[in-house]
Amino acid sequence: MAGKKGVLALLYTFLASLAVVIFFWLVGIPLENFTPEKIVLVIVISVLIGVILILNLSKFLKKHGYGIQQMHLVLEEKMAANDKDFIFRLQRLIFLHIMTIGFIGALIFVHGEITAAIIDFISLFAFIFALSPIFFNLAAILFVLPLHFYGVVRGKNILGSGFFVFWTRASILVTLFVLVARMLAAQLEYPETLHFLKILLNTFKNSETFWNMLNMSLLNILFGIAGIQVLQNRRFIYLIPIFTLNLSTNL
Numbered sequence: 001m002a003g004k005k006g007v008l009a010l011l012y013t014f015l016a017s018l019a020v021v022i023f024f025w026l027v028g029i030p031l032e033n034f035t036p037e038k039i040v041l042v043i044v045i046s047v048l049i050g051v052i053l054i055l056n057l058s059k060f061l062k063k064h065g066y067g068i069q070q071m072h073l074v075l076e077e078k079m080a081a082n083d084k085d086f087i088f089r090l091q092r093l094i095f096l097h098i099m100t101i102g103f104i105g106a107l108i109f110v111h112g113e114i115t116a117a118i119i120d121f122i123s124l125f126a127f128i129f130a131l132s133p134i135f136f137n138l139a140a141i142l143f144v145l146p147l148h149f150y151g152v153v154r155g156k157n158i159l160g161s162g163f164f165v166f167w168t169r170a171s172i173l174v175t176l177f178v179l180v181a182r183m184l185a186a187q188l189e190y191p192e193t194l195h196f197l198k199i200l201l202n203t204f205k206n207s208e209t210f211w212n213m214l215n216m217s218l219l220n221i222l223f224g225i226a227g228i229q230v231l232q233n234r235r236f237i238y239l240i241p242i243f244t245l246n247l248s249t250n251l
Contacts, residue, residue, distance in 0.1 A: 005079060007072045013091045014098070021102035025109065033109045041114060042105040049104075053097040060093060116194060123196035130181050130200065132174050133216035136167075140223055148227070161231045168224030175217035182210050 058068040064086070066074045078086045103124075107117035144167075185204040204210050 005076045009075050009079060009087075010072055010094075013094050017095045017098035021098060021105070024102065025106060029106060029109045033112075035112075038109050038112060042101075042108055045104055045108070045114070046101045049097055049101050053094065056093060056097070057090075060090065111194075120194050120196045123194065123200050126177075126181070127196055127200040127203070129174070130178060130204070130213065133171075133178070133213050133220055136171060136174070136220045137216055140220070144223075144227070148230075161228050164224045164227030164231065167227065168221055171217055171220035171224055175214065175221065178204075178210070178213045178217055182214075 054068065057071065061068055061071060061074065064074070075087070075090065104117060104121055107120050108114065111117045111120060181200065181204045185201040204213075
């Protein structure tokens with residue numbers, strides 16, 4: 001049967017992803033939360049996300065000149081050709097959609113209704129985004145500067161100006177978000193049941209945390225601008241990223 005290996009590979013990807021989701025549901029959520037009403041709601045959400053997955057798979061395959069009906073045949077062909085990039089991207093697309101079902105499903109089982117689940121789901125990612133100045137600082141110290149100086153030694157331009165432009169714009173966006181989160185934390189009342197929203201707002205009610213995040217965000221903007229200037233051969237600007245990192249690591 002043509003495409004049999006492709007069908008098995010797709011089935012394995014779906015079942016493995018679902019197994020991860022169900023495992024974390026059973027481990028992290030009390031059994032009494034799995035009521036019939038919540039299960040039906042999760043099934044409805046799963047069907048909607050499944051439709052979105054089919055549309056995204058169709059778009060992905062169309063870029064490679066195939067239709068959704070040929071997916072199992074294409075996958076078998078790519079497996080035979082050892083096209084690891086195509087296989088990885090296809091499996092990642094499926095995995096991410098099923099993980100979305102897992103996250104939203106978990107929140108529904110915890111909160112019991114879709115609005116609170118969506119708010120808490122968004123709050124989780126907002127919390128991660130609000131703490132991204134820490135990740136930016138670590139990335140600057142562990143990756144950006146070492147890569148840049150390696151490029152200088154090798155006579156190559158590893159990190160182009162586009163990278164530092166993106167870094168600067170992203171840091172500006174994060175800075176604005178930190179300010180908004182602080183204002184919301186000071187003004188917004190929230191139900192105790194919204195766990196991640198509570199964590200986000202309580203974090204930014206703390207003045208020390210807020211000022212640390214804001215200072216790191218501003219320093220990340222300065223670091224991005226310095227990177228752009230360095231690539232324009234303004235050598236004295238090297239002092240700025242060094243000064244920036246020294247400050248940020250002492251916050």
